[in-house]
Structures are given as C-alpha cells and as structure tokens.
Amino acid sequence: MAMFCDHVFLSRLQFAFTTMFHINYPLLSIGLSIFLVVTEALWLKTKDPAYYHQTRFWSKLFLLNFAVGVASGIPLEFQFGTNWSLFSIATHGFFGNILGFEGTLAFMLEAGFLSIMLFGWKRVSPRMHFFSTCMVAFGASLSAFWIMVANSWMQTPAGGSWVNGRYIIESYWQGIFNPDLPWGFSHMWVACIETTLFVVGGLSAWYIWENRHADFFLKSFKLAIVAAIILTPVQIWLGDVSGRIVAQYEPAKLAGMEAHWETNPPGQGADWTLMAWPDTANQKNSWTFLSIPDGLSLLVAHSFSGQVKGLRDFPREDQPPILIPYYSFRIMIGIGFAMFALMLWTLWVWYKKRLTAELLPRQKWLLWSWIAFIPLSYIAVQTGWLTREVGRQPWIIYGIMRTKDGASPLPVGAVSTSLIFYLVIYTVLFLTLLFFAWRIIKQGPDLAASPPGGSHDTGGK
Amino acid sequence: MINPPLLANIWFWFIGVLLIVYVVLDGFDLGAGILFLATRDEKRRTQIMGALGYTWHVNQTLLLATGGLLFGAFPVAYGVALNALYIPVSLLLLGFIFRAVSFEFVSQAHNKTIWNLTFGGANLLAALAQGFILGGVITGLKITGGVYTGSVWEWLTPFTLYISVGLACGYVLLGAAYLIIKTSGDMQASCRKLALAFSLISFLLAAGAIVWTWQMTPPLIEKWATRPFFWITSVPAIFAFLAFFGILTSLRSSSEIAPLILAGLFFIFTFLSLAGSFYPYILPPGLTIEAAASPTITLRMMLFVVVPLMPIVILYNVYTYLVFRGKTGEAGYGEE
Numbered sequence: 086m087a088m089f090c091d092h093v094f095l096s097r098l099q100f101a102f103t104t105m106f107h108i109n110y111p112l113l114s115i116g117l118s119i120f121l122v123v124t125e126a127l128w129l130k131t132k133d134p135a136y137y138h139q140t141r142f143w144s145k146l147f148l149l150n151f152a153v154g155v156a157s158g159i160p161l162e163f164q165f166g167t168n169w170s171l172f173s174i175a176t177h178g179f180f181g182n183i184l185g186f187e188g189t190l191a192f193m194l195e196a197g198f199l200s201i202m203l204f205g206w207k208r209v210s211p212r213m214h215f216f217s218t219c220m221v222a223f224g225a226s227l228s229a230f231w232i233m234v235a236n237s238w239m240q241t242p243a244g245g246s247w248v249n250g251r252y253i254i255e256s257y258w259q260g261i262f263n264p265d266l267p268w269g270f271s272h273m274w275v276a277c278i279e280t281t282l283f284v285v286g287g288l289s290a291w292y293i294w295e296n297r298h299a300d301f302f303l304k305s306f307k308l309a310i311v312a313a314i315i316l317t318p319v320q321i322w323l324g325d326v327s328g329r330i331v332a333q334y335e336p337a338k339l340a341g342m343e344a345h346w347e348t349n350p351p352g353q354g355a356d357w358t359l360m361a362w363p364d365t366a367n368q369k370n371s372w373t374f375l376s377i378p379d380g381l382s383l384l385v386a387h388s389f390s391g392q393v394k395g396l397r398d399f400p401r402e403d404q405p406p407i408l409i410p411y412y413s414f415r416i417m418i419g420i421g422f423a424m425f426a427l428m429l430w431t432l433w434v435w436y437k438k439r440l441t442a443e444l445l446p447r448q449k450w451l452l453w454s455w456i457a458f459i460p461l462s463y464i465a466v467q468t469g470w471l472t473r474e475v476g477r478q479p480w481i482i483y484g485i486m487r488t489k490d491g492a493s494p495l496p497v498g499a500v501s502t503s504l505i506f507y508l509v510i511y512t513v514l515f516l517t518l519l520f521f522a523w524r525i526i527k528q529g530p531d532l533a534a535s536p537p538g539g540s541h542d543t544g545g546k
Numbered sequence: 547m548i549n550p551p552l553l554a555n556i557w558f559w560f561i562g563v564l565l566i567v568y569v570v571l572d573g574f575d576l577g578a579g580i581l582f583l584a585t586r587d588e589k590r591r592t593q594i595m596g597a598l599g600y601t602w603h604v605n606q607t608l609l610l611a612t613g614g615l616l617f618g619a620f621p622v623a624y625g626v627a628l629n630a631l632y633i634p635v636s637l638l639l640l641g642f643i644f645r646a647v648s649f650e651f652v653s654q655a656h657n658k659t660i661w662n663l664t665f666g667g668a669n670l671l672a673a674l675a676q677g678f679i680l681g682g683v684i685t686g687l688k689i690t691g692g693v694y695t696g697s698v699w700e701w702l703t704p705f706t707l708y709i710s711v712g713l714a715c716g717y718v719l720l721g722a723a724y725l726i727i728k729t730s731g732d733m734q735a736s737c738r739k740l741a742l743a744f745s746l747i748s749f750l751l752a753a754g755a756i757v758w759t760w761q762m763t764p765p766l767i768e769k770w771a772t773r774p775f776f777w778i779t780s781v782p783a784i785f786a787f788l789a790f791f792g793i794l795t796s797l798r799s800s801s802e803i804a805p806l807i808l809a810g811l812f813f814i815f816t817f818l819s820l821a822g823s824f825y826p827y828i829l830p831p832g833l834t835i836e837a838a839a840s841p842t843i844t845l846r847m848m849l850f851v852v853v854p855l856m857p858i859v860i861l862y863n864v865y866t867y868l869v870f871r872g873k874t875g876e877a878g879y880g881e882e
Contacts, residue, residue, distance in 0.1 A: 149654070153646075156643040156644070160643070162610060165624075166613075166624045166635075167629060167635055170694070173617065174621050178844030182617075182840065182848055183618075185619070186852070188612075189855070190852070193604075193863075194862075196604050197863050200599075200866050220862075253841060254841070493625075494693070496698060499633065503632075506636070517647070
C-alpha cells in the first residue's frame with residue numbers, strides 16, 4: 086500500500102487515531118462533571134444521603150476516566166509541533182495562542198480544583214467542596230470551548246488573511262467567533278452531556294436489570310431521562326443548523342457527505358439518498374438506494390428546489406473523500422434519531438407508571454436498549470467527527486492551506502514507529518480502563534459511607 | 547547585544563518563568579517517582595504515591611499550559627523544536643501517559659507489581675527524556691529558513707546523555723526534599739540522606755555541564771565574563787552555588803521545608819544562567835526570540851488575557867497545596 090509509505094498519510098492516521106481515542110474521555114469528563122454538580126447540589130439542598138452516595142459513586146468512574154483522558158490528551162497538543170510543525174508555524178499568531186488559552190485558562194482550572202473535588206471531602210467544608218466541583222465542571226466545559234474555537238477556525242477561518250504562506254490575524258473576535266463556532270461548539274458540548282446521560286442511564290439500567298440497588302439507581306436513571314428528553318431533540322436541531330452552516334461555508338464538504346455530484350438546475354430539487362456508492366473516477370454514483378425526492382434541498386435550504394452545489398463544480402484536487410463522510414454522517418444521524426425514539430418510549434413507560442423500582446426490572450427491552458446506547462452514543466460522536474474532519478480534506482484550513490502542506494517533513498520510519506507505539510499503548514490503556522471500570526461497576530456504590538458536613542466538620546484536616 | 551522587541555522579550559521571560567516553575571514542581575514529582583522505583587518497601591511506596599496523588603496532574607497541566615503559551619507566542623520555536631526532538635518528545639509523552647494512568651491503576655489493581663514497575667519506569671523515562679530535550683536544545687538544532695533540517699537522531703550524543711542523567715539526579719534531589727516534608731520517622735531520615743547524596747551529585751554534574759557547554763561553544767566564556775550578560779549568566783551561577791551550600795546546611799538542621807525551597811532555588815538559578823547564556827536566542831544557534839515570535843497583535847492579545855488571570859491561577863493552586871498540607875501518613879493515593 087503506497088499510502089503507508091507517505092509520511093503525511095501516516096501523520097494524519099496518527100492524529101486521527103490519537104484524537105479519536107482521546108475524545109472518548111473528555112466527552113465523559115465534561116458531561117459527568119456537570120452531572121456531579123447536579124447530584125451534589127441535590128444533596129446539599131435535600132440533605133438526602135442518597136445523592137451524596139450518587140456523587141461519590143460516579144466520582145470514582147470520573148477519576149478513572151479522567152486519568153486516561155489526561156494521559157491520552159497530552160500527545161495531542163504536542164503533535165501539532167511534532168507532526169504538524171508547518172501548520173503550526175503558518176497559523177502563527179492564532180491557532181497556538183488558542184491552545185495556549187485552553188491550557189492556561191481552562192485546563193488549569195479543572196486540574197487545580199480536581200484534587201479537592203476527588204480527595205478533599207473531609208478537608209474542606211461542603212460548600213467549598215461544591216464550589217470545587219463547579220470549578221471542575223466549568224473548567225472542563227471552557228476547555229471544550231477553546232478546543233472548538235481552534236477546530237471551528239480550521240473549518241471556517243476568519244479574522245485575518247493569508248499572506249506569503251502565513252495567516253495574519255487582524256481581528257481576534259472574528260477569529261474566535263468564526264461562523265462555525267457557535268454551532269460547532271454547542272453541537273459538541275450537548276453531545277458530551279448527551280453521551281454522559283446515556284452512560285449514566287445505561288449503567289443505571291444495568292443495575293436495575295440486575296436488581297441491585299434498584300431504588301438507588303432509579304434516581305440516577307430518572308435524572309438522565311429528564312435531561313435526555315430535553316437534549317435529544319435539541320441536539321437534532323443543533324445538528325440541522327450545523328449542517329446548513331457546512332452547506333454555506335464548506336460546500337465541497339456538504340457535497341461529499343451527501344455524495345451529491347451534480348448541482349440541481351434552478352426550479353428542480355436535489356434528492357437525498359440513504360445509501361450510495363460513489364465512483365470518483367467517473368464523477369458519479371455507481372448506485373443509490375432509497376432516494377427521497379427533493380430531500381437534500383429540503384434539508385439544506387428548507388425549500389423543495391433549493392440549490393445544492395454538486396461535487397463536479399469543484400476541481401478534482403479540491404474534492405473531499407466521499408465514502409467515509411457519507412456513511413459516518415448517516416450513522417450519526419441514525420443514532421441521533423434513535424436516541425430521540427428511545428426517549429419517547431421511556432416517556433411512555435413513565436406515563437404508564439411503570440418506572441418504579443418494583444416494575445422497571447421487568448421492562449427488559451427498555452433496559453437493554455438503554456445499555457446498548459452506551460456504545461452507540463460514543464459511536465455517534467466518533468462518526469460525527471469523522472464526517473467533520475475527513476469532509477474538510479484535502480484542506481487543513483478550509484480553502485486556505487492543504488493538509489499535505491502542513492505536515493512536518495519527518496522520515497516515514499519515525500512516524501510509523503510512533504504510530505505503532507500509540508496503537509499498542511492506547512489499546513492496552515483502553516482494555517485496562519475497561520477492566521478497572523468493570524471492577525468499580527461490579528463493586529457498586531458504597532451506601533454505608535456517612536456524608537461529611539456535620540456541625541464540627543469544616544475545614545481542617 | 548541585540549534587543550528583541552519588548553513584547554517578545556516579556557513573553558520569553560514569562561514562559562521561561564513558567565517553565566522553571568514547572569521544572570521545579572514536576573521535578574519533585576518525577577524525582578519522588580524515580581525513588582519509588584528504587585524503594586522495595588510496599589508501605590513506603592504507598593506513602594510516596596499518596597504524597598504525589600494530588601500534585602502530579604496540576605504540575606503536568608502546567609507543562610501543557612507552558613507548551614500552549616510557547617505555541618502561541620513562539621510558534622516557530624515550538625514547531626521546530628518539537629519536530630527536531632521528535633523521538634525524545636515522544637518518549638516524554640510515553641512516560642507521562644503511563645505515569646498518569648498508573649496512579650489510578652495501582653490503586654485499583656490487586657496485583658500491584660506490574661503497575662508499580664510501570665509507574666516508576668514512567669517517571670524515570672519522563673525525566674530522562676526531558677534531559678535529552680534540554681541537552682538537544684543546548685547542543686543546537688540545525689535550522690535553515692525557519693525549518694528543521696537535521697536528522698531525527700541528532701539529539702542522541704554523549705553530551706545529551708550526560709545532561710539527561712544530570713537532570714534525573716537533580717529531580718531525585720527535589721523528590722527526596724519533597725518527601726522530607728511529607729513523611730516522618732525512618733523514612734524521613736532516609737530521604738534526608740538521599741537528598742544529601744543527590745545534592746552533591748547534582749552539583750558536580752551541573753558544574754561539569756557548564757564546563758562542557760563552554761567547551762562546545764567557546765564564545766560563551768566571554769559572555770559569562772562581560773557585562774551585561776554577566777548579570778544573567780555568572781551572577782545566577784554564583785547564587786546557584788550559594789543555594790547548594792544552603793541545601794547542605796538545611797539538611798543538617800531540623801527544618802523540613804528549607805531543603806525543598808533551596809533545591810528549588812538551585813534549579814532556578816542554574817536555569818537562569820543557562821537561559822542567559824543563549825539569550826537573545828530562543829533556540830541556539832540559529833533562531834532568535836524575535837524571529838520565533840508571533841506578530842505583535844497576538845502577543846499583546848495574549849498578554850491582556852493571560853496575565854490578569856495568573857494571580858487567580860496561582861491563588862487556587864496555593865489553596866490546593868494548603869488543603870492537602872501535612873504528612874501523608876499511612877494513607878495512599880486517593881485515601882482520606
């Protein structure tokens with residue numbers, strides 16, 4: 086395979102692999118920290134020890150998840166220097182700066198308060214502890230914001246101009262709040278919370294299925310349901326707006342993820358296909374399956390005959406790969422709608438008053454579906470990112486800098502060795518994480534622990 | 547002396563300060579982690595992990611923040627250095643990855659042997675890799691037209707190996723000094739002995755490194771002897787010398803905190819004279835601070851955003867140290 090002898094391809098593969106591996110952990114850290122703010126607030130408000138135990142139990146998984154997240158995240162920032170030095174140098178005064186903000190302003194905040202949140206229960210007052218939990222959650226979300234600023238700027242660069250092979254920033258405000266940012270960030274941030282809700286809900290469902298602490302886990306299950314009922318439709322809407330932003334600012338990406346070759350003539354709609362097989366050599370689809378007439382026009386322009394630019398309007402060297410964006414996009418929306426359907430079903434069961442510790446363990450299909458949505462929610466995020474990043478190719482900064490021009494001139498041997506190392510190490514880490522997570526889950530919550538914060542227990546050691 | 551523009555100069559020294567704060571703080575983490583590898587007693591190992599459990603990720607984050615700011619303020623230096631030092635940087639990250647997960651995995655595992663070994667090894671690897679990076683930068687990177695043009699193996703020389711071992715020994719000094727604060731009794735006494743031994747070794751190695759660097763780059767000798775460079779080379783070196791005697795004295799006194807502070811000062815002054823030696827170059831011999839810097843608008847923007855927030859960052863980090871002050875006792879990682 087010739088592409089495995091190409092250092093640019095190997096650097097891309099390495100970045101893709103390390104990022105796809107890493108993102109799984111921040112997803113849960115961002116969402117779970119917010120979930121922990123909620124359970125701790127409920128504990129402080131209601132004084133119900135069950136919420137204290139909820140907080141402690143999910144904190145254990147949070148810590149394990151955070152450790153692998155930190156471990157796998159460090160290489161990402163440094164890879165911009167090691168493998169993408171030409172991109173880093175060319176983007177000069179903006180991109181690195183944004184990552185610098187992420188480190189100093191956001192991640193420091195999260196890391197700074199993490200120790201108190203996880204180990205400081207008996208060392209600080211409950212209020213101070215709650216404040217620390219809030220700061221961890223705030224830091225984690227702020228971190229996501231800055232990372233999304235950096236990434237959305239690569240999709241819809243703004244705020245400066247390209248002069249002599251370097252990006253000169255003129256307006257920070259425009260660079261940060263580039264067209265994609267509001268939607269890209271919201272879509273991702275909601276995805277973090279949504280994934281967490283399905284992890285918390287799915288694990289709670291598993292305990293209820295096993296009839297272990299069914300009362301206890303019904304609490305977290307209901308919290309997850311209430312939040313997910315609101316967020317699943319919101320996410321579909323955010324996805325729809327994001328798609329239209331793509332159509333407006335990255336038309337080649339949209340055409341690629343829809344395998345849409347020919348621009349539809351005025352007055353005629355473009356079809357949406359469920360499945361297709363692109364034939365790049367002949368610039369058409371070999372076959373399509375299940376076309377919805379005018380569907381694409383409706384999606385993109387919200388009208389039956391809205392014009393959607395086709396791939397043939399772009400020179401071949403500017404066309405993105407099609408297969409990956411096309412199918413990963415469909416998997417993502419499929420899961421998104423399935424989540425919404427699962428919420429309707431759960432709502433129905435709740436309405437029928439079967440959502441009780443006695444009756445719920447008998448709803449095997451419902452519980453099983455919730456458990457199945459733990460991996461599915463991760464897959465939705467991964468496929469979404471595949472669409473976003475592969476669809477942007479051949480550009481590293483859309484329309485401005487090509488990916489191949491951003492890579493470090495490294496020997497193939499060095500990149501392939503580091504890539505193999507990452508593959509092996511990350512796989513070992515993932516399996517070890519699963520092993521220990523499974524152990525924590527099997528152990529279950531410690532319901533005997535007495536909450537801190539009596540009259541005497543403030544501050545001190 | 548060519549003066550870099552004021553903003554670039556501010557950023558150079560600001561990032562320099564952050565880097566040295568990182569080196570001292572994470573230095574004691576890594577050093578204690580290396581001692582962990584040499585400790586046979588499981589109880590003592592548990593104590594070391596307990597003492598590091600709430601500091602390592604904050605300190606590691608500091609490197610991430612410093613790296614991010616370097617990326618922002620001096621993208622050329624960031625790109626070139628990481629590209630040139632691809633292998634030692636990868637080894638450093640490898641060390642960090644395994645250190646990060648080991649805390650959690652050691653405390654979860656029933657059979658601790660593998661993860662104990664992984665944890666100690668990861669700390670040693672990270673410390674050595676940092677030494678190779680430092681050695682590589684001192685040796686000089688081949689840069690033509692803002693791009694690295696050397697091979698991937700140029701960081702591996704007798705000199706870089708020497709610096710690498712020297713830095714690891716310095717970290718062990720810091721680690722032992724930190725453990726003096728966190729432990730008591732027999733363990734504290736052996737940490738004092740270790741700190742003494744490693745302060746002597748570090749001092750000799752640091753002195754040797756200066757001579758070796760002079761020999762590799764003869765113009766440096768003149769730089770050390772003449773003003774104004776004298777103030778940022780020889781003077782800090784003298785202070786480092788004084789700090790070394792301070793360590794020796796403090797180790798014989800009953801003070802628990804003085805050895806760490808003095809060992810930290812020893813590091814700070816050594817690094818200052820090193821940075822001073824190459825100033826105004828950010829990556830000797832070819833890349834100046836000015837040539838590596840981002841445009842003025844970026845540097846100004848970063849200054850406005852980052853600097854006002856620094857006191858807050860310092861405040862909550864100091865607060866965390868205060869919350870967790872005192873001896874670790876028998877409690878291990880994550881235990882209350």
